[in-house]
Amino acid sequence: MILRPVRDDEEDAEVVREITAAAFGASRQIGGDPAAGAPQDGARPDTAARERGRTRHLARTDPGGCWIAQDEAAGPVGAVLSSRREGTWGLSLLAVAPGAQRKGVGKALMARALVHGRACLRGIICSTQHPAAPRTYRRAGFTLHPAMRLTGVVDPAGLPPLDGAVHEGTARHRDLMDSVDRRTRGGAHGSDHEELPRHFRLFVVDDLAGSGYCYADDTGVELLAATSRRLATRLLTAALVSMPQGRQVQVPGLTAEQEWAVDVGIAAGLEISNAGYVCLRGMRPPNPYIPSRLFL
Structure with missing residues (x-):
């Protein structure tokens, strides 16, 4: 070999x-x-x-x-x-x-x-x-952190109204996203933010309370990072509301630190199940953060 x-x-x-x-x-x-x-x-x-x-x-x-x-x-x-x-x-x-x-x-x-x-x-x-x-x-x-996954069909009626604006992300938000990455996971995704928009919709929040972003498609959430749980909750809610009606979706990679995301999933009528591990070395579980299966 x-x-x-x-x-x-x-x-x-x-x-x-x-x-x-x-x-x-x-x-x-x-x-x-x-x-x-x-x-x-x-x-x-x-x-x-x-x-x-x-x-x-x-x-x-x-x-x-x-x-x-x-x-x-x-x-x-x-x-x-x-x-x-x-x-x-x-x-x-x-x-x-x-x-x-x-x-x-x-x-x-x-x-x-x-x-x-x-x-x-x-x-x-x-x-x-x-x-x-x-x-x-x-x-x-690596330290093994058991992970959860949210799955099912989103019930928009169970989700509360957004508590602020969520914008469509563009290339001009690259610096914002890199800054949020550094705060949550210790290092910016950098050039990964050039590849991810080729395959996923980008949601962004940026106001006096902080900033954050989320990549998602019609099957679920790929990556989410924010400077506070409140903004992360807003982003995840906006992403789930955008899902096609009746479509099975998933939000994987949730450690125990992401209870804010579990609460959003429960409100949306999604099921919770065990789903592998988020393995970390030299860092605590990023929070609020949902890792990307493609780019972590």
């Missing part, structure tokens, strides 16, 4: 997507978890496009953190995607094809990704419930 860097091209982006689909298909069967970090519906063109976009984006910004494991006979059998953002290291993906699991492939990929983040003070990973995932991350020195 050899490890080679992920190339910024469509061929490698598709290779990573196929490994991910195979790996997380097995993960769902073993762990009963369709969430954190795993594609929800690999057959959907928009889901496949955002996974390929994520891979190419990170291959450009973090070539030292993105690797493919190649077996001489079987071909590509594993992939890892990681990033460094202002002293915060994030593991966006660690996937090993079912036939190559328990053979040291994941360990080798994880080790290479950790080398990429060796100078970072903080680290964050969204983990599935697959038994091997939290074990791997705990051995790497």
Whole structure:
């Protein structure tokens, strides 16, 4: 087996997507978890496009953190995607094809990704419930924070009116979002704010009480950060109200510190379930914050 860097091209982006689909298909069967970090519906063109976009984006910004494991006979059998953002290291993906699991492939990929983040003070990973995932991350020195997921059809009637303005975000809000990132997670997402708007709607609040932002699409929330729980509640409420009527949605990655988000979900009629872990090193659970499954 050899490890080679992920190339910024469509061929490698598709290779990573196929490994991910195979790996997380097995993960769902073993762990009963369709969430954190795993594609929800690999057959959907928009889901496949955002996974390929994520891979190419990170291959450009973090070539030292993105690797493919190649077996001489079987071909590509594993992939890892990681990033460094202002002293915060994030593991966006660690996937090993079912036939190559328990053979040291994941360990080798994880080790290479950790080398990429060796100078970072903080680290964050969204983990599935697959038994091997939290074990791997705990051995790497991460604290495991059990996570919840909100799912269901939004009942707008249960949500209170917004207590202030929520605006459509644009590229001019980049500095605002980076500032909120630094306050909540210790490091700005930086160039990730160029890729995320390609696939998600952006909601922004900015008033005398503080600021915040939220990325969402018609299936749920991808990332949310704010300077206060009040503003985070406003953003999450606005995002849920925007969901298509009758559509199943989800809000994953909620630790116990995100009770404000759980309360919004309860008001919206969503169900609460266990959903993997948010794994942290060198930092407390960001709050108020909902991590991105793609960019943490």
